[in-house]
Amino acid sequence: GNSVTQMEGPVTLSEEAFLTINCTYTATGYPSLFWYVQYPGEGLQLLLKATKADDKGSNKGFEATYRKETTSFHLEKGSVQVSDSAVYFCALSDRNFNKFYFGSGTKLNVKP
Amino acid sequence: GAVVSQHPSWVICKSGTSVKIECRSLDFQATTMFWYRQFPKQSLMLMATSNEGSKATYEQGVEKDKFLINHASLTLSTLTVTSAHPEDSSFYICSAPGGLLAGEGEQYFGPGTRLTVT
Secondary structure (H helix, E strand, C coil), X not given: CCEEEECCCCEEEECCCCEEECEEEECCCCCEEEEEEECCCXXXXXXXXXXXXXXXXXXXXXXXXXXXXXXXXXXXXXXXXXXXXXXXXXXXXXXXXXXEEECCCEEEEEEC | CCCEEEECCEEEECCCCCEEEEEEECCCCCCEEEEEEECCCCCEEEEEEEECCCCCEECCCCCCCCEEEEEEECCEEEEXXXXXXXXXXXXXXXXXXXXXXXXXXXXXXXXXXXXXXX
């Protein structure tokens, strides 16, 4: 079946530190992979995505590469800001983008 | 950008009563919406797919008679938790595909509804 595992939080970093949030998946077929972000009091927002192996998704300084050989989609950012504090969800979807499978979410706290 | 709203954001009800949660797409039409449930520190679990003009499709293990879904219009889906019990206490989130407004595969999520059953 399909499932997503991501590192537990919370993750606490100082401003300008390097961020990695690990995400691995199991899937049947060829899924698409996503990172969603949830700011306090708001709905989940798409941060980035990759639809096939070796694709790199990027947005707002965040990057993640679809690694089929390691079944991973780790989220990275070279220099975090206080405004990046949020909960980050790794997810995969089937080819029709109808069903999403989410990781448990990782809370990021960035201190000034 | 496209927005999905949910109402109420937080509700407390007594055991045995029913609660209705609304999910609205504010500036786009959604023939399909999805309902998720999230337990503390756990993944979002897809409960059902709400289809405008037809019956909802429920995921395995979800009681359709307990979680009634009605897709009343192209901008509104409702989830009714019937005869609620404390174990139904959870965070319920809806989403809708962005369609022409969004990129491939993008979903727009509501802010969620916290249900507490006493």
